[in-house]
Amino acid sequence: MTAETFVHPAAVVEAGAQLGAGVHIGPFCHIGAESVVGDSVRMASHVTITGATYIGAGCQIFQNAVLGGAPQSVRHKGGRTTLSIGASCIIREGVTFNVGTDSSTGATTIGSNGFFMAQSHVAHDCVVGDNVTMANGAVLGGHCEVGDFVTFGGLSAVHQFVRIGHHAFIGGLSGVERDVIPYGMVTGDRAKLRGLNVIGIKRSGYSRADLLALRSAYRMLFASGRALADAIPLVAEKYPDSAAIADMLSFLQVSGKRHFTMPAAQDRGGGDDEA
Structure with missing residues (x-):
């Protein structure tokens, strides 16, 4: 740790954890031994970083987030797998990201500048691009691939192994069981393609x-x-x-x-x- 890093006396940082400069760790956080926390990461209270997890510089992590938890997969046999989170992500209350499985890629990867709202979830072996927004309660099943600038509405759910193309929009309460084209907009229970994400396309220049x-x-x-x-x-x-x-x-x-x-x-x- 450097002199610029603050760890609340009520937090637990296990031996072996690596903390960058300017990290702020609030009360009752628990940072595991294999965790690597980049510069200027800020954690509120009751954050858990576990497993072989890397947190990119400048991320903001709010109460009760659990990052790097074991994959929810019966095929995982307990081998060492990883979670990598890019820089400048905002990770709100109760968000959960799991590490990969030892029966698949072994890695869950999340890009930079993401906004993950309360209770959203990224499962094992997912690959999530940059500038992705997941609204409250949005969830990804295992092995999903998500392109850059994708937006998920609240309480949307994506089936495992689904691919979501860049600049797509997933409407709230949608159940996505099939691949979504880049720029596509889908909504509905067992979501259907409803056209293009015109607003997202325009906002991207x-x-x-x-x-x-x-x-x-x-x-x-x-x-x-x-x-x-x-x-x-x-x-x-x-x-x-x-x-x-x-x-x-x-x-x-x-x-x-x-x-x-x-x-x-x-x-x-x-x-x-x-x-």
Whole structure:
């Protein structure tokens, strides 16, 4: 520890834990022996950091968060696995992140600048990108892959092994059991694709031309009546120079463990959002 680091007398920091400069640890926190806490991390009271867990610089962790707990998996046999959290994340009350499993990748990875609201959960072996927001009570099952700038509404739940493309929006109370395309917006129990995350696209600085092209590509893929396998090369031919559309097509060309989330029959026109 450095002189700049503060540990409340009522906190427990086990021998072997590594604390960076300017760390602030509040009362009744428990920091495990294999934990590495980056510079300027601030913890309120009753925070638990356990397992082989790395906390990036500048994170703020609130009461009763438990980071690095054992995976909730019957296949895990107790081997050493890890959790890595990027810089400048805000981790609110009661959030839980688990380490990976020794039967899979062995690692759970969370990017930088995330905002994880109260009682949200990231399960074992997930890979979560940068600038992800999970609202209160949102949960990820094991082995999920989440791209950058994804937003999860409150009490949404994602099935294990699901992929969520970057800039997607998951509506509150949604149950997501299939992969979600980049820029997609899904809602509902057994979520359906409702169009594009237009607000998120605009906030990320995409041009109006980009948005119009994405909307056109979306309609060609999901509202033309063609099978996806037939529509993908047509979209690629029409938009050969669009990086955004290339991302969407690349996602669709990867065969994951889940099928793709598709529109409900009444929403095949791409939703009500306007460019």
